[in-house]
Amino acid sequence: MSTKPYEFKEWMELLSSTPYEKHLDLLLAQGIIKASDNGEDHIRKLDLTGDTIIISRLMGNHKSFAEAFEGIDIERLFYTYFSDQEYETMMLQEWVNNTSDKTELKLHKFQSKWKDLFKLFPISNDLKKDLPNGRFTVYRAGTPEGISWTTSTGIASWFYKKNKLLQSEPKYNRFLSLIVTKEDVVFYNDHNSENEVILVPNENKIKIIPYKEHKDFEEIIPDKV
Numbered sequence: 001m002s003t004k005p006y007e008f009k010e011w012m013e014l015l016s017s018t019p020y021e022k023h024l025d026l027l028l029a030q031g032i033i034k035a036s037d038n039g040e041d042h043i044r045k046l047d048l049t050g051d052t053i054i055i056s057r058l059m060g061n062h063k064s065f066a067e068a069f070e071g072i073d074i075e076r077l078f079y080t081y082f083s084d085q086e087y088e089t090m091m092l093q094e095w096v097n098n099t100s101d102k103t104e105l106k107l108h109k110f111q112s113k114w115k116d117l118f119k120l121f122p123i124s125n126d127l128k129k130d131l132p133n134g135r136f137t138v139y140r141a142g143t144p145e146g147i148s149w150t151t152s153t154g155i156a157s158w159f160y161k162k163n164k165l166l167q168s169e170p171k172y173n174r175f176l177s178l179i180v181t182k183e184d185v186v187f188y189n190d191h192n193s194e195n196e197v198i199l200v201p202n203e204n205k206i207k208i209i210p211y212k213e214h215k216d217f218e219e220i221i222p223d224k225v
Helices: 008-016 020-038 040-045 050-058 062-068 074-078 084-098 104-120 153-165
Strands: 136-142 148-150 174-180 185-189 196-199
Touching (some): 020 040, 020 074, 020 104, 062 074, 084 185, 148 153
Antiparallel strands (some): 136 148, 185 196
16 A cells, blocks of 8 residues: 555556446545545535445445455545546546447436536536526437436437437437526536537426427537547
8 A cells, every 4th residue: 555646647547447337436436535625524415326325435445445446546546636627637538438429328327426426526617618698408318317418409319319229218218408507507518519518407397399399300410420
C-alpha cells in the first residue's frame, strides 16, 4: 500500500486498462471519496442507490477492493484529489464511451449509477451555455425514466427507428417529450451532433407522442454513425 496520490495522466492510463464494465464503479469510488469531505450526513442525504452503497462498503475492505479492481491501490486513491475540471473530463469521457452505441436497453443497465454520479460530481454550468434560456422542449425515444434526451425531433426519430430495428419492446421505445429549463439539465453534449441533453426527468410531466404524430418527422442521422 502507498500514500502517493495518483497523477491525472497516470490514473487515466490505468482506467483505460481496466475492464470497461468496471469504469463507472471506479468513478463512483472517486465520487464517494470526494463527497466524504463534507461528512457522512452529506453522503446520506444524497440518497445513493444500492449499487453505490456496495462500492462504498467494498472500499472499507482493501483486500476485497484489490481483488475486485486488480491493479488499483485503494490507499493511493484515498490520497488522490483531482480538480473539478479533471473530474468533469473523466465524467464526460466516460459518458461518451458509455453511450457511443446507444440503445435504450444498454443505457438502462447503467442508469442508476449515472444518476448517482450526477449527485456526487457537480458539473460546470458552462456545459449548458448553448441551451436556450427559458422553457424549451426535449425529446427521447425510450422509457420515461431515461436520462438521455435531445432538443431535435429528427435525432429522436432516428433513435426510435434504430430501437425498433433492434426489436425493442414497444414499452421500452416510446416517443417522448418534456418541457424543461436549464436548471433541470445536468449537462448538454453535442458529441456526434446529437444535441443531447442529459437530465433526471420529472416523469409526471412527460408526454407520450402518438405514432401518428411522429411517424412523419424528418429523421436526422447523427455524425459518425
